Amino acid sequence: MSDENKSIHEFDFNLICEYFSSVERQGPGSPEVTIKALSFIDGLTEKSRIADIGCGTGGQTMVLAQNAPGRITGVDLFPAFVDRFNANAARLNLQDRVKGITGSMDSLPFQDAELDLIWSEGAIYNIGFERGLSEWGRFLKPGGCIAVTEVSWFTDERPDEIQAFWRDAYPGINTIPAKVAQMQKAGYVPVATFILPENCWTEHFYAPQVAAQEAFLKKHAGNKAAGEFISNQRHETQLYNKYKAYYGYVFYIGKKT
Ligand code: SAH
Numbered sequence: 484m485s486d487e488n489k490s491i492h493e494f495d496f497n498l499i500c501e502y503f504s505s506v507e508r509q510g511p512g513s514p515e516v517t518i519k520a521l522s523f524i525d526g527l528t529e530k531s532r533i534a535d536i537g538c539g540t541g542g543q544t545m546v547l548a549q550n551a552p553g554r555i556t557g558v559d560l561f562p563a564f565v566d567r568f569n570a571n572a573a574r575l576n577l578q579d580r581v582k583g584i585t586g587s588m589d590s591l592p593f594q595d596a597e598l599d600l601i602w603s604e605g606a607i608y609n610i611g612f613e614r615g616l617s618e619w620g621r622f623l624k625p626g627g628c629i630a631v632t633e634v635s636w637f638t639d640e641r642p643d644e645i646q647a648f649w650r651d652a653y654p655g656i657n658t659i660p661a662k663v664a665q666m667q668k669a670g671y672v673p674v675a676t677f678i679l680p681e682n683c684w685t686e687h688f689y690a691p692q693v694a695a696q697e698a699f700l701k702k703h704a705g706n707k708a709a710g711e712f713i714s715n716q717r718h719e720t721q722l723y724n725k726y727k728a729y730y731g732y733v734f735y736i737g738k739k740t
Contacts, residue, residue, distance in 0.1 A: 510605020511687065512542070513682060513686075514543075531599040532597055533553050537560075537609060538557030538564070538583060545575055548577045559586075591619070598623050599627050603615070613655070635733040637731060641726075671737030675736040677733065678734075
């Protein structure tokens with residue numbers, strides 16, 4: 484890659500960070516769904532150690548902290564998200580037991596068997612579901628749990644347009660039974676699986692982006708990369724509305740064997 488391309492890439496990257504810092508969630512989800520997933524996890528105490536990987540600005544982490552005991556470490560690659568995360572924790576007076584740190588999910592700063600629970604909403608795709616499940620397992624105590632959301636096919640057959648979109652965006656997408664089998668193979672007993680309701684996309688993810696898109700385009704008027712980025716976001720929303728019978732996010736909860 485030439486330096487020129489690199490700098491354009493980095494520029495886009497900053498734009499993406501700026502855009503997603505302006506909304507509460509960086510992926511589909513909702514407080515109700517986080518609480519529902521948490522209902523499948525037993526035995527947490529004030530001594531429990533929890534990690535939220537790819538935590539973003541911490542929308543789901545704060546819900547987790549308000550509904551579970553223990554200390555939570557949020558890890559995200561982007562310092563701007565982590566700053567926002569720590570500001571959110573302080574605003575909710577959770578800073579004594581909720582801390583965000585910058586780091587990568589492919590080299591996590593935890594000890595073996597240190598964690599009681601690993602959480603990750605809308606983020607494991609960054610290293611892939613199978614790889615994330617198998618590499619993160621060693622940080623869990625025996626009997627510890629993992630709860631992650633992952634985009635999944637609902638049906639065996641799909642229209643070409645949506646099949647092609649996901650083949651490009653995330654070739655690791657698969658059906659729910661295939662993902663459950665991957666979880667078992669990675670060393671977990673599959674405890675629960677449920678589909679996130681549509682409002683996790685529409686109300687909690689896409690709706691707040693409408694105003695954010697307007698503001699972003701206004702601020703970056705004339706910037707080609709910014710315009711293309713917003714067009715892509717809007718295209719993704721339209722595809723969701725058209726093809727939501729075929730795919731969505733699924734919570735996968737497992738217990739380390
Ligand atoms: N859990 C949040 C954010 C999901 S978006 C929510 O549900 O709202 C995916 C997140 O993964 C982003 O915040 C992105 O910065 C983070 N991410 C991407 N690659 C990463 C990596 N290698 N290590 C850690 N975090 C990463």
